[in-house]
Amino acid sequence: MSSTTQERWYQKSEGAQKDRNSLRWAALAVEEDPQFKCEAGKILSSPPQKSLEGLERQVEQLLKDEARNALEGAGSAEDQWEKKGQRGPRKFGRGIQAFATSFIDFTRAYAGFVDVVRQASGPYGEVAYSTLSIFFMAFVNESENDDKFAGTLEELRKEFPRITLAQDIYPQASVEERVSEVYREVILFARESTKYFLAKPWYRVVKGLMKPPSTLIGVDKAIQRVHSCLVELNAEIGILLHQNVQRILSKNNKLLNQNKEVEANVAYLRRENQELMKKLDKMEKSAMQEAAQRDNENLEQFCRTLGDISEKHTDPQFCRRTLEDAFPEAFDLTESYAGWSRGYSQITPELLQSNDHYRSWRERPASCLLIYGGITMGGGQSYQSTCSWLSPAALHAVNKLSLEGKRLVFYSCHPDINPNEHPSKLIISNLSYRLIAWKPAILRHRVKEFESVVGSSQWNAQANESLQCQFDFLKRVIASLEMQEDIFIILDRVDLCRGPKYRFIEAVQSLINCSPSPLKVLIVMNRIADNGDRGECHELLSSKA
Numbered sequence: 001m002s003s004t005t006q007e008r009w010y011q012k013s014e015g016a017q018k019d020r021n022s023l024r025w026a027a028l029a030v031e032e033d034p035q036f037k038c039e040a041g042k043i044l045s046s047p048p049q050k051s052l053e054g055l056e057r058q059v060e061q062l063l064k065d066e067a068r069n070a071l072e073g074a075g076s077a078e079d080q081w082e083k084k085g086q087r088g089p090r091k092f093g094r095g096i097q098a099f100a101t102s103f104i105d106f107t108r109a110y111a112g113f114v115d116v117v118r119q120a121s122g123p124y125g126e127v128a129y130s131t132l133s134i135f136f137m138a139f140v141n142e143s144e145n146d147d148k149f150a151g152t153l154e155e156l157r158k159e160f161p162r163i164t165l166a167q168d169i170y171p172q173a174s175v176e177e178r179v180s181e182v183y184r185e186v187i188l189f190a191r192e193s194t195k196y197f198l199a200k201p202w203y204r205v206v207k208g209l210m211k212p213p214s215t216l217i218g219v220d221k222a223i224q225r226v227h228s229c230l231v232e233l234n235a236e237i238g239i240l241l242h243q244n245v246q247r248i249l250s251k252n253n254k255l256l257n258q259n260k261e262v263e264a265n266v267a268y269l270r271r272e273n274q275e276l277m278k279k280l281d282k283m284e285k286s287a288m289q290e291a292a293q294r295d296n297e298n299l300e301q302f303c304r305t306l307g308d309i310s311e312k313h314t315d316p317q318f319c320r321r322t323l324e325d326a327f328p329e330a331f332d333l334t335e336s337y338a339g340w341s342r343g344y345s346q347i348t349p350e351l352l353q354s355n356d357h358y359r360s361w362r363e364r365p366a367s368c369l370l371i372y373g374g375i376t377m378g379g380g381q382s383y384q385s386t387c388s389w390l391s392p393a394a395l396h397a398v399n400k401l402s403l404e405g406k407r408l409v410f411y412s413c414h415p416d417i418n419p420n421e422h423p424s425k426l427i428i429s430n431l432s433y434r435l436i437a438w439k440p441a442i443l444r445h446r447v448k449e450f451e452s453v454v455g456s457s458q459w460n461a462q463a464n465e466s467l468q469c470q471f472d473f474l475k476r477v478i479a480s481l482e483m484q485e486d487i488f489i490i491l492d493r494v495d496l497c498r499g500p501k502y503r504f505i506e507a508v509q510s511l512i513n514c515s516p517s518p519l520k521v522l523i524v525m526n527r528i529a530d531n532g533d534r535g536e537c538h539e540l541l542s543s544k545a
Contacts (some may be wrong), residue, residue: 048133050126052111055133059100062140096140099150103136106153109160113183128187135190138197149193152223156186159230175240178233185229189222295440298447302436305451306429312415314430316398319412319492323391326381330392344377347392349400358397361520367512371505373495373525386419388526394492397522401488408488409434413496421498425459428470431489432477442480450476467499471507475514483517495525 049055114128139149196219303309312318324331330346345351352358361370376389391414401408411430413422436442443450450473453459458469478487497504505523512519 048130048137050129050133052107052114052129055107055129055136056104058133058136059104062136063097063100099139099153102150102153102157103132103139106157107132109157110186112160113179113186116179117183128183131187131190131194135194138194141197156223156226156230159227159234175233175236178229178236181229182226182233185222185226189219189226192218192222291441295443298443299433299437299440302443302447302450303433305454306433308426309430309433310415310426313412313426314410314434315415316395316410319391319415320395322414322416323387323395326383326385326387327389327392328382330389344389347390347396349396352393352396353400358393361522364520365518367515367519369505369509369512369521369523371523371525373523373527375527385417386526387414388493388524390524390526391492394490394522394524397488398490406488407438407483407485408490410490410492412492414493419493419496422496423498424467424470424504427491427497428474429454432474435474435477435481435487439481446476446480467503467507471511475511478511478519479516481517486518486520487515489519489521491521492524493526494523495527501525 049058110128110132117128320331327346330348332348357370361368372390372393374388374390376387378384381387381389391412394410394412398408398410409431411427413419413427453469453473453476456469459466459473461469481487494504495501508521508523512521
């Protein structure tokens with residue numbers, strides 16, 4: 001019988017009816033034997049128990065009653081207690097103690113079979129406990145402390161398997177049959193034992209004198225049948241156990257093989273995944289390289305569109321060499337030019353960093369403009385030139401900000417000894433190119449727009465007309481960068497820019513006020529107005545409201 005296709009025999013269902021019928025005759029052997037019921041009724045002072053708990057209470061109560069009776073009749077002599085402890089009907093003796101212990105242990109071991117049968121049909125379970133209850137009372141009342149039965153019950157108890165586990169592990173029909181047989185034979189053993197105890201004493205003596213003695217023949221046969229059933233049940237369970245072990249080992253080997261296959265597949269998939277990741281990484285790098293190459297090509301193309309992009313005007317090191325010759329003390333080169341300055345002050349890095357206006361310009365969180373301007377006296381130079389004594393401030397600021405990793409662009413209108421006037425378009429073109437070079441990817445979507453502005457008539461118009469167009473374009477470039485950090489723009493010698501200088505500064509101020517990113521601009525001019533002596537520094541600090 002398969003547990004997957006049919007309900008188990010001990011479950012209440014139509015399919016289990018046949019198995020329950022096989023138990024019925026065992027119950028009838030007890031319930032429908034008039035002589036047995038009549039003889040048993042003579043010793044029953046109360047109805048027989050119908051549960052394991054009831055039997056346990058029955059045994060416990062009997063032992064208490066026997067203990068009370070034995071103590072009342074024992075007297076004070078210890079030898080009298082020893083004698084009464086070993087013989088005499090209905091005396092609290094060692095034989096009854098041993099039998100009661102063996103009986104309870106036997107019944108508990110047998111209870112597993114009874115519970116299984118009770119699941120199939122409740123009344124049959126009650127028949128077993130009732131028969132054992134009658135058997136126990138018959139022994140106590142009629143056995144005269146027969147030691148044979150205590151030993152028999154102990155032997156049978158040891159042979160009982162844990163049937164509550166077997167019924168879950170082995171639901172086969174062969175085990176069902178053996179369980180039914182054990183259940184039935186124990187009832188018949190209890191019945192035969194009870195009939196033996198209920199026989200007249202003289203009848204038991206006569207039977208005992210027969211050759212061979214026949215007094216216990218019925219009981220012995222019942223015991224032998226129980227032994228035989230238990231042997232068969234345990235053998236069947238052993239065989240099934242072996243089969244189950246083999247089946248489990250087979251399944252385990254199969255699972256191990258499947259696990260190896262899964263591990264091999266996982267390893268294969270892992271290798272495939274690694275290869276795919278390498279290919280994907282390679283494709284991503286290739287795509288990034290191609291995109292970067294296209295961006296650089298767009299940048300070069302836009303550079304050609306802008307026109308005059310100068311390296312020397314935006315190279316701080318190139319400009320530094322020119323200023324070092326004119327103002328060596330500003331760059332810590334006084335040993336080579338000792339005594340040349342004749343007392344004129346020079347803009348050194350320390351002097352710039354200590355300037356309050358410069359520190360305020362650096363530290364302000366908002367966009368702002370700082371202008372350094374003044375007249376340069378010829379005596380303050382190592383040779384006569386058009387360089388401004390304030391220009392080193394622009395280079396010192398560039399050097400410091402670069403070391404700090406700040407985003408900055410630089411443009412000088414006086415990179416060498418012979419400066420020329422600079423159109424504003426040249427300044428804005430170089431600044432825009434340097435800004436776009438930070439993030440050339442913005443040209444992917446805006447190159448057409450930028451080229452249209454650079455190629456427009458307003459871009460190339462007269463100074464006053466083109467200035468607004470050029471600064472509007474610079475604003476678009478800054479907005480395209482979408483920078484959250486500060487952007488520094490440093491312009492040296494804006495006084496050389498073609499056109500009115502105040503208009504250029506106003507355009508710078510307008511750019512600062514409407515810049516979408518934090519923008520800080522430093523402008524150096526040779527003079528703001530022709531009204532001061534050499535060494536006087538005019539400063540103008542402006543910021544957004």
